Amino acid sequence: xxxxxxxxxxxxxxxxxxxxxxxxxxxxxxxxxxxxxxxxxxxxxxxxxxxxxxxxxxxxxxxxxxxxxxxxxxxxxxxxxxxxxxxxxxxxxxxxxxxxxxxxxxxxxxxxxxxxxxxxxxxxxxxxxx
Amino acid sequence: xxxxxxxxxxxxxxxxxxxxxxxxxxxxxxxxxxxxxxxxxxxxxxxxxxxxxxxxxxxxxxxxxxxxxxxxxxxxxxxxxxxxxxxxxxxxxxxxxxxxxxxxxxxxxxxxxxxxxxxxxxxxxxxxxxxxxxxxxxxxxxxxxx
Numbered sequence: 001x002x003x004x005x006x007x008x009x010x011x012x013x014x015x016x017x018x019x020x021x022x023x024x025x026x027x028x029x030x031x032x033x034x035x036x037x038x039x040x041x042x043x044x045x046x047x048x049x050x051x052x053x054x055x056x057x058x059x060x061x062x063x064x065x066x067x068x069x070x071x072x073x074x075x076x077x078x079x080x081x082x083x084x085x086x087x088x089x090x091x092x093x094x095x096x097x098x099x100x101x102x103x104x105x106x107x108x109x110x111x112x113x114x115x116x117x118x119x120x121x122x123x124x125x126x127x128x129x130x
Numbered sequence: 131x132x133x134x135x136x137x138x139x140x141x142x143x144x145x146x147x148x149x150x151x152x153x154x155x156x157x158x159x160x161x162x163x164x165x166x167x168x169x170x171x172x173x174x175x176x177x178x179x180x181x182x183x184x185x186x187x188x189x190x191x192x193x194x195x196x197x198x199x200x201x202x203x204x205x206x207x208x209x210x211x212x213x214x215x216x217x218x219x220x221x222x223x224x225x226x227x228x229x230x231x232x233x234x235x236x237x238x239x240x241x242x243x244x245x246x247x248x249x250x251x252x253x254x255x256x257x258x259x260x261x262x263x264x265x266x267x268x269x270x271x272x273x274x275x276x
């Protein structure tokens with residue numbers, strides 16, 4: 001069973017919904033989501049993940065982010081360890097008003113930045129008065 | 131000399147209680163907030179024959195936002211992440227990432243060579259390599275048979 005909880009918008013439209021099913025072998029990356037006039041920007045923190053370890057899949061409206069850590073611990077026992085050497089995974093449900101063909105992803109210093117543009121027809125438009 | 135007025139004291143007490151209800155724990159939260167909700171990046175410490183290695187998870191920083199200091203065998207990592215001006219006008223729908231200052235200090239278990247400490251920053255992970263001082267390295271003692 002998939003449990004969903006609405007995540008994003010303050011004004012109660014369904015914008016991006018998130019699948020909060022617990023994934024035991026993964027940790028959920030911290031995300032920031034911003035809404036701009038053209039769409040949404042999602043930033044996900046995945047320290048230790050590079051471009052090659054990243055897997056972004058879109059299945060219907062479910063956007064799955066998986067980040068596999070490439071930083072191998074030194075071949076020695078840690079004296080002290082706070083980090084969890086687990087991979088990252090988080091699923092978001094996208095609003096149909098997003099133009100999934102135009103999603104753009106960038107990975108920089110362990111932060112994935114996704115830009116999710118809105119389709120042309122939902123963007124606010126100025127109507128010229130003739 | 132003032133005339134003793136039993137109700138004056140009472141009214142200041144009343145004001146005091148009102149103030150407490152108006153601003154519950156305001157004085158407390160102002161001072162303790164940075165400690166309770168601050169950003170504490172995860173830090174690991176590894177040891178091998180020649181080096182101590184410290185790793186800190188600091189995703190999305192710039193190189194010059196990270197400060198590393200070594201003093202009396204205590205390594206201190208600090209820095210500040212500022213909000214992205216690009217999205218200042220945008221509406222935040224979710225903000226789970228930490229902003230602001232962090233500081234972590236770690237006492238190293240043995241002496242290191244301060245001049246040879248070096249740091250790299252890759253994929254959001256800061257790695258500080260601290261070579262051990264000669265006297266801190268494990269030594270093999272040969273037994274001579276006479």
